[in-house]
Amino acid sequence: MKKWIDRLARRVFTVSGFVTSAVILLIIGFLFSEAAGLFRQPIVEEGYVLALNKSNTVDRLSAEEIKLLFDEDITNWRDVGGADMPVRVFRLEDLDRLYTEEELGAEYEHAGDKIAEQVRADRGIIAFVPTVLVEGRTDIHLVPDHTIPVKDVLLGTEWYPTATPSPIFGMVPLLAGTLWVSFFAILIALPFGLAVSIYMAEVAPPGVSRVLKPVIELLGGIPSVVYGFFGLAVIVPLLQQTFRLPVGESGLAGSIVLALMALPTIITVSEDAMRNCPRTMREASLALGATRWQTIYKVVVPYSISGITSGVVLGIGRAIGETMAVLMVTGNAAVIPTSILDPLRTIPATIAAELGEAPAGGAHYQALFLLGVILFFITLIINSCVELVSARNKTKR
Amino acid sequence: MKKLALFLLLSLLAAPVRLAAQRIKGSDTVLPLSQALAEMFMQSRPQATVTVTGGGSGVGISALMDGTTDLAMASRRIKFGEKMKMKQSHHTPCEFVVAYDALAVIVHPSNPVKRLTREQLEGIFRGKITNWKQVGGEDAKIIVYSRETSSGTYEFFKESVLRNKNYMSGVLSMPATGAIIQSVSQTRGAIGYVGLAYLNPMVKALAVSYDGGRHYVAPSVKSAMSGRYPVVRPLYYYYDKANEARVRPFLRFIDTKVARAKTLDLGFIPR
Structure with missing residues (x-):
């Protein structure tokens, strides 16, 4: 009887593993086949x-x-x-x-x-x-x-998807906007996230971190639309007044909102990684006369660096793929940003805002799928970077 | 034999229901109006059922071609290509104006500019005029807000005010009318456009001139109804000519006093 359950369980796991992989591959295949159609479309509206x-x-x-x-x-x-x-x-x-x-x-x-x-x-x-x-x-x-020439799409600097007679699908502004806003989000989130996780793992008395941890995890459970509305109603006017900007909807507003959203992930993952640092290593360091701070940055952080990196990357992943919050605060102007205080438009926001009315199978629809492919490659590259970093760290140890 | 009898009986039972049931599909702009009218229609005629779904003007018209809807709602006129396609499949689309919708150009309440001509608006939304100084305001950059490209409002504004030319690439596009109001109300140099029904004291509506500055008209239900306010678009229902008898009662209902009052109530201008 036990043997049968064993066998059955193994089957179920195998099947679910294969089904999941197959579904993922199918989704990727669908994405690519829809996107590739764009380059077979005529430049003038069909018909x-x-x-x-x-x-x-x-x-x-x-x-x-x-x-x-x-x-x-x-x-x-x-x-x-x-x-x-x-x-x-x-x-x-x-x-x-x-x-x-x-x-x-x-x-x-x-x-x-x-x-x-x-x-x-x-x-x-x-x-x-x-x-x-x-x-x-x-x-x-x-x-x-x-x-439609490939060059005009991948190197084009204008995004006019509904222009008649001839739509223009230059994707550079959208790509630049996405990278720009994510980069600044990480720049803001990283120091704060690391500081909080070090505090919680190393410095805070147990009572404080017992309260702090669920609060931070709660932050991760807030729906992104709520963050977006908060950004539009609070952060945008605040930025406008502080920097005396003509317009508050800007990349910086988006970066701040995204940083807020990425913080819980970065904090929880890197805190867990630091807590996994063996007690013996810490004690050895203290026994050698190192101060607490020296122990943290010479022993604990290097030991848990791969955990911290994966936390950061998960945070970046959330920032790059985030849609709703960014859609509400960045102003969505499809221009290549020259400063972080300019309005900009990101890839996910574009897909979310435009897919609803783009006629299925048309050039606009396919262009949005191509944007999806680009987004897929960005995340793929980031994920491979993590794999590389953590693999290197393992061999070093 | 028994089967045939049963079939006949069933179809007899189904026939009156089918006659009274109507499906309406299409533009999200017309959706709230259709929903309200359909509810009132069903209250006055308990045997009638009307189902209303959104999805966009294009979706509604293609549903009409497939015969999966009786009435297609559209915030724009049927396109030439769509008309040709329907004709080819031997359907004749008929047009019915449900109501009118006026667009108001709005600015921040502290902005001294009170009125603009169409040419000035075109310049502003196309990025040729970038400072309020150029149109008689203070020395401040103009921040242009627009709707997303997928919206019917975006298309209509482009057609009517920009004469089919494209917006500049630097316009800030907002996902909803509410977001435009919010942004314009907190940005001093802002300009945007919203449906008349959405106007509120947080923003200031401008008077618009379509005759080169001779007559400026402020947007209001009254000026739009009298035909003096120029930025007004009709909202349409389309149906198949063969289907006319079936949709006629509902269309007739739209002309009744209660329906017109409801239309006005929702911020649309009755036909």
């Missing part, structure tokens, strides 16, 4: 095309150029490699303004002709129209579409 006058020779436009053209920031074709003539932007909505409903037909059957008429009439026109209306026409020049 639409850009039409030019026959005499216009421009044959390739980047997403950036299309945006500038339609924002009327580029007003001459010369700037995008064409002839010297002014640009006129034409959208489908303009059709309703120029023609009556009868002229266009109840089912828009004449819309194609009318568009062609407009395009023929103006040499500098650029029209953003549905492909079905102008397909197969020879009297206008359709700009051949190309897929």
Whole structure:
């Protein structure tokens, strides 16, 4: 009977182990397959095309150029490699303004002709129209579409995911924002976390640490939205007044909130690591005449360094992946931050804010998955660093 | 034979229920209004059931194409592509304006600027005007707040005020209207936009001119109803023409006095 239970238990453990790994691999596979689709998407919104006058020779436009053209920031074709003539932007909505409903037909059957008429009439026109209306026409020049280049996404510095006709998915500002805010969060959390954990493990009388520990663990149980609201209502105005900033939503506000959130993890893990330092080592150090402080930084901290590192990394992990709190306090401006007092936008906040309305399977949706992949790699790199550090420490000992 | 009889009986039983049941799906902006109207509708007609779900304008319209909803709520007009798609599958989308929603441009209460033209607003939200000095205010940087790109409000503001041009990349995007109010109320140089229903004394609403500065109109339910306030958008219901008989009672209900009063109560402008 016992043997059977034994065998059964072993089976259950094996199966659950394999199932979990398989599910994780499937999730990663799903992430990658969705993300890779982005580079197969055309730069102009699906189902639409850009039409030019026959005499216009421009044959390739980047997403950036299309945006500038339609924002009327580029007003001459010369700037995008064409002839010297002014640009006129034409959208489908303009059709309703120029023609009556009868002229266009109840089912828009004449819309194609009318568009062609407009395009023929103006040499500098650029029209953003549905492909079905102008397909197969020879009297206008359709700009051949190309897929979104990898370079524009990974090195692009502008994030306009819903711009029409051509969305721009430059991910550098988001990546920079994420790294920037996490870096400062750790810079704030690390000294405080270490100080508190040393105090609790080494200095505090047992009574104090018995009270302090559950309080700090409680901090870890507060939902992140609460931290976010606290940040928006308290930290943001506070920063604004102290630094006389024009705007309080900034990377620093995000860093402080994240530091607060990472503290409990850092403190509990590193405190446990320090408590595991053998009593004999401590006593040996004191017996040699070292002071308490010397014992802490020459013996206890080096002994428990791998535990402390994993605590710190778990803290970083929380900071990088945190969504809600950051979404509320960093201002979410997609610009590359030049100082920590600037507003910035992080990857998780972007995914959370935009995935809800991004049409499934579209370029925007896939771009958000690609951001997920980037986030996955960041955490992967950090985790491998921990493995390396702790492995090195083990061999040294 | 018995089976057939049972089937007939069941379908007879189900038929009146089916006629009265309606599904409404789509925009989150219209959602609170639809919910309130549906509740009132069901109270007045106990045999009717109306289920209302959100998900966004795009979700509602694609549900209409699949036939999984009877009415699609939308805070924007049906897109050309969506219309074509419906026509191809031999459905004719019909449009019904449920109510209007006005957007108010808001600033910090201490800001001396009281009014702006559309061109000035375009300049501010596109990053061409960066100091309040340039529009008659004090020497302070303009902090621009906007909604997230996924919101229908973001799209409408872009269409109406920015004439379809893009916002500058440095705008601060907030996840909700409440967050915009909170931020604008605590930032001296701030400017943002919210639905008329959300206006409160913590922020100051600006008068807006769409005719180059000849007439400025302050946002209010009255000015929006009379058509003088320009930043007003219609909120739509879409339904399939073949389905008209089924949705007609509910649409007719929206025109009743109680429904109009409720619409006004929720901060929307009745049709």
